[in-house]
Amino acid sequence: MFFEIDANIFLVALLVIFLLYCIKDCKRPKNFPNGPTFLPFIGTSWILPAKGSEKLIPEWRKKYGNLVGHKLYQEKLVFFCGSQEIIEGLKHPNFQGRYITKYLMQRTLNKPLGFFFAEDETWSEVRRFALRYFGTVFTKELETILHDELLEELNNIRSGEIHIINGAFMKSPLNVILRIMTGVYRKDHEAQIDDMQEKTEKAFIAGRLTGIELVYPVLSGFFQNHLQVDATLAIQEFLKARLEEHRKTFDPQDIRDYADAFINESVKEIQLHGKIMNFSDAEFLSCGIDLIQAGNESVGKTIQFTLLYVALNQRIQLKLHEEIDQIIGPDRYPTLNDKTNMPYLEAVIHEGMRIDPIAPVGVIHRVTKDTQFREYFFEKDTLINFALKYAMHDPELWQNPEEFSPERFLGNDGLKKKILNFGLGKRSCIGEVFSRNFMFLYLSYFFQRFSIKLPDNYKPSTDPILGFTNGPKPFKLIITKR
Numbered sequence: 137m138f139f140e141i142d143a144n145i146f147l148v149a150l151l152v153i154f155l156l157y158c159i160k161d162c163k164r165p166k167n168f169p170n171g172p173t174f175l176p177f178i179g180t181s182w183i184l185p186a187k188g189s190e191k192l193i194p195e196w197r198k199k200y201g202n203l204v205g206h207k208l209y210q211e212k213l214v215f216f217c218g219s220q221e222i223i224e225g226l227k228h229p230n231f232q233g234r235y236i237t238k239y240l241m242q243r244t245l246n247k248p249l250g251f252f253f254a255e256d257e258t259w260s261e262v263r264r265f266a267l268r269y270f271g272t273v274f275t276k277e278l279e280t281i282l283h284d285e286l287l288e289e290l291n292n293i294r295s296g297e298i299h300i301i302n303g304a305f306m307k308s309p310l311n312v313i314l315r316i317m318t319g320v321y322r323k324d325h326e327a328q329i330d331d332m333q334e335k336t337e338k339a340f341i342a343g344r345l346t347g348i349e350l351v352y353p354v355l356s357g358f359f360q361n362h363l364q365v366d367a368t369l370a371i372q373e374f375l376k377a378r379l380e381e382h383r384k385t386f387d388p389q390d391i392r393d394y395a396d397a398f399i400n401e402s403v404k405e406i407q408l409h410g411k412i413m414n415f416s417d418a419e420f421l422s423c424g425i426d427l428i429q430a431g432n433e434s435v436g437k438t439i440q441f442t443l444l445y446v447a448l449n450q451r452i453q454l455k456l457h458e459e460i461d462q463i464i465g466p467d468r469y470p471t472l473n474d475k476t477n478m479p480y481l482e483a484v485i486h487e488g489m490r491i492d493p494i495a496p497v498g499v500i501h502r503v504t505k506d507t508q509f510r511e512y513f514f515e516k517d518t519l520i521n522f523a524l525k526y527a528m529h530d531p532e533l534w535q536n537p538e539e540f541s542p543e544r545f546l547g548n549d550g551l552k553k554k555i556l557n558f559g560l561g562k563r564s565c566i567g568e569v570f571s572r573n574f575m576f577l578y579l580s581y582f583f584q585r586f587s588i589k590l591p592d593n594y595k596p597s598t599d600p601i602l603g604f605t606n607g608p609k610p611f612k613l614i615i616t617k618r
Contacts, residue, residue: 158176161174161176161177162175162176164205165513165515166513167511167512168205168212168512168513169201169204169205169214170200170201170204171196171200171204171205171206171215172184172196172200172206174207177209178209179206179208179209179210180206180207180208181207181208181209181346181348184206184346185346186345186346186348187345187602188602189345189346189521190497190526193217193523193525193526194526196215197217201217201218202216202217202218202220202221203215203216203217203218203221203510203512204217208346208350208351208519210351211351211517211519212515212517212518212519213346213500213518213520213521214514214518214519214520215520215521216520216522216523217526217527218527219527219530219532219533221510222522222523222524222527222556223556223560224509225501225509225520225522226522226559226561226563226564227561228507228561229562230503230507231502231503231504231507231520232255232501232561232562232563233255233501233502233503233504233517234248234252234254234255234501235253235350235500235501235502235519236248236254236255236502237350237351239349239361240253242364242365242368243422243425244418244425245372245418245421245422247422249418249419249422250422250423250426251263251266251426251427251566252426252499254422255504258414258419261413261414262414262423265397265401265415266394266423266427267566270316270566270569270570271569278472278570278574278577279472279577281312281315281316282308282574283469285308285311285312285315286308286581286582287581289306289307289308293586294615295616295617296614296615296616296617297614297615298591298613299612299613299614299615300610300611300612301440301443301444301608301612301613302440302610303337303436304333305440306436306439306440308574309431309432309435309436309574310322310329310332310333310428310431310432310436312574313427313428313431313432314329314428315393316393316394317375317378317393317394317395317427317428318375318378318379318382318393318395319392319393319395320378325374328374329374331370332367332370332371332374332428335363335366335367335370336370336371336428336432336433337433338363338366338367339364339366339367339368339604340433340604340605341601341603341607342360342363342364342603342604343364343603343604343605344604345497345500345521346521347359349361368425371421371424371425371428372421375420375421375424376417376421379395379399379417379421382395382399383399386399388400388403395420398420399415401414401415402415402416427567430565430567431570433494433605433607434494434495434557434565434567434571434605435570435571435574435575437605437606437607437608438488438489438571438575439488439575439578439579440608441488441491441492442485442488442575442579443582443588443613444596444608444611445488445491445540445598446484446588447588447589447596447613448540448590448596448598452484452540453588455480456481456579456583457583457618459478459480459481460478460481460580463477463478464580464584466584466618469581470576470577470581470584472573472576472577475576479546480542480546481576481580481583482545482576483542483543483544483545484542484579485572485575485576486542486545486555487540487541487545488575489555489557490528490529490534490555491528491538491540492525492598492600492606493524493525493528493556493557493606494557494605494606494607495524495557496523496524496525496526496606497521497522497523497524497525498521498522498559499563500519500521501520501563502517502519502520503515503517503518503519503520504516524556524557527556528555558571584618585617585618586615586616586617586618587615588614588616589613589614589616590612590613590614591612591614594612596611596612597609
């Protein structure tokens, strides 16, 4: 009898402890932004989709305000929804950390390496190096590389036929990135590069921004994690082989590409410190994965979205042709010097980035130390998502935001409007200059040579395919030589 009473008391005590924990787990921290109700153990994951959370932001903002507090299982997560809050948050020095988990680090040899998910001194050093390289050496060579690649791609377009516009349609971004990094031509490694591109596209479509596998990596096998692993290994294998080739032929007096420049930095470190400090082979592979995946995905998908919207708005195409004919003409090749004289094409590019940003909530940031932000208090390690797409569709800032209208970027203050696709502050995308220049030259070449229209009685969807990055659904275009 005594044992039974003790057992009952024990069970009651366990129940009380469990209930107290549930109550505590559901309690919103003091001065934490308002948001959906926290449930025990799962937080707000019951209302937080792993893909497409940007669709719910207008409703959240209306109900809870410009900062919306969530709980991703046991991780505190805040969505910055107001445009001014997003701009301030992206620049805030305490909001520049990364959410580093075992699941995410599978891309970078299970170490915090590369550009996306690292945040230590090595990250700062390799980022500065990449910005210097892409801002000086690469910029001088961009037009030549793009000229070769774009002419080859555009010359293969069959005039007057219906083309399916999907990931395979645009191979130029990846070709250019590989030329910059390793000096290789696609034709010399076509099967391997095609395999890399196909696996990367599948991995990004399957990717989830706020899935349970981020918090509990043991569950990643249930969410097509093998696609991410396959894509990563394919790129690693390719880059390892190219790096070995470069080491055999390396000449510090003849820096041919990014791989040579990277090797040169490692040689300098050995001479200065007696060992490699930052520019290791693992760092090269990890940075390469980031450059290849992010560059190809963002540039390729943005151009495809732009082509889709131009096909749906023939008046825009007429204006593009008029400007290109006037400034460039039919015979000479476009150059980057033409940018300042072609405001309408620049406006079309800006509008293509605005209307369907490839990363609608960006990459998760992490608060690096306890911070008071306006009236709210963010504990260290709170996660932040910036609602970039909503900021660029905010009806308080943009007239008819769902309409594709390049004209919004014309005029004295047109291009001063905020395009946040590349972020701001120390976490801004290192590929911004490359992306903008590539898109300008690609679309200049394309519309100098071609007209596009939709097949008769065909209306494509503008709804994106959701994933780690969003992209257009495959659509049909009739492409005709001018």
